[in-house]
Amino acid sequence: MPTKSKEPSGPDLSTLLEGLIEADIKFILVGGLAAVIQGAPVTTMDVDIVHSQSPENISKLFVFLKSMGAFYRRMDDRVIEPNREDLEGKGHALFATRLGPLDVLAVIEEGKAYNDLLEHTIKIEFRGHAVRVLGLKTLVQLKQMSKDLKDKQRLPVLKETLRQLNDYEM
Amino acid sequence: MGKGDPMSKKMKPKNLSDVDKGLVAMFLKMSIEERLRANDNAARTIWELRNAYKKQRTIRPGSKHTA
Numbered sequence: 650m651p652t653k654s655k656e657p658s659g660p661d662l663s664t665l666l667e668g669l670i671e672a673d674i675k676f677i678l679v680g681g682l683a684a685v686i687q688g689a690p691v692t693t694m695d696v697d698i699v700h701s702q703s704p705e706n707i708s709k710l711f712v713f714l715k716s717m718g719a720f721y722r723r724m725d726d727r728v729i730e731p732n733r734e735d736l737e738g739k740g741h742a743l744f745a746t747r748l749g750p751l752d753v754l755a756v757i758e759e760g761k762a763y764n765d766l767l768e769h770t771i772k773i774e775f776r777g778h779a780v781r782v783l784g785l786k787t788l789v790q791l792k793q794m795s796k797d798l799k800d801k802q803r804l805p806v807l808k809e810t811l812r813q814l815n816d817y818e819m
Numbered sequence: 820m821g822k823g824d825p826m827s828k829k830m831k832p833k834n835l836s837d838v839d840k841g842l843v844a845m846f847l848k849m850s851i852e853e854r855l856r857a858n859d860n861a862a863r864t865i866w867e868l869r870n871a872y873k874k875q876r877t878i879r880p881g882s883k884h885t886a
Contacts, residue, residue: 690842
C-alpha cells in the first residue's frame with residue numbers, strides 16, 4: 650500500500666501542468682492557476698482542471714495520475730488511490746501528487762463541463778505546448794456566483810486584473 | 820521619534836480592502852512563465868513555512884525549542 654512518504658519537497662505546479670500537457674490529456678485549466686497565468690497577482694497551492702470525459706481521455710488521465718503517485722486528499726491518513734469511475738462521474742476528485750495538489754473537476758459552477766467551457770477558453774503557449782485556459786472574463790463571471798469565501802476574497806483582484814487587461818487591449 | 824507626525828502625507832495608511840493596482844500592473848508585465856514561477860516560489864515558501872510551523876507545534880511543551 651502506498652504511503653504519504655511520496656510527498657514532494659514542495660509543490661511544483663508548473664511541472665505538474667507540463668506533465669498533464671505532455672501526457673496529451675484534454676483539459677481546461679481553471680481556478681487560481683488560470684488567474685495567475687492571465688496576470689492576477691494571487692497565489693494558489695493547487696492545479697484545477699476540468700477534463701474531457703471521453704473514454705480515451707479518462708484512460709490517459711488515469712495513467713498520468715498513477716505515474717504521479719496520486720492519492721485522494723483526505724482529512725484522515727487513509728491512502729486511497731484514484732479510480733476510473735470517479736473520473737467518469739460528475740463530481741470533483743481532489744488528489745495529492747508528488748508535484749502538488751491536483752483537482753480534477755468534471756463540472757464547475759452552474760454544472761458547466763469541458764464541452765460547455767471550451768468556447769470560453771483562450772489558448773496559451775507554455776513551454777512549447779498549447780494549453781487551454783478558462784478566460785479571465787468567464788472566471789470572474791463564475792466566481793461572482795460562487796459561495797466560496799476564498800472566491801469572494803479573490804474577486805476584487807480578478808476584476809482589477811480584467812480591467813487593466815481590457816485597458817491594454819483598447 | 821523625529822519631529823512632526825510620523826505618518827507623513829507621503830505615507831498614507833493603506834486601506835487593506837483596496838486592490839493593489841500596482842501589483843496587478845506588475846504581474847501583467849510578466850511573461851506567463853514568470854507568473855507561474857512566481858506562484859511556484861510563493862506556494863513552495865508557504866508550504867515550507869507551514870511545515871516549519873507544524874514541526875514547531877509538535878515539539879514537546881517545556882522543551883528548550885519552544886518559543
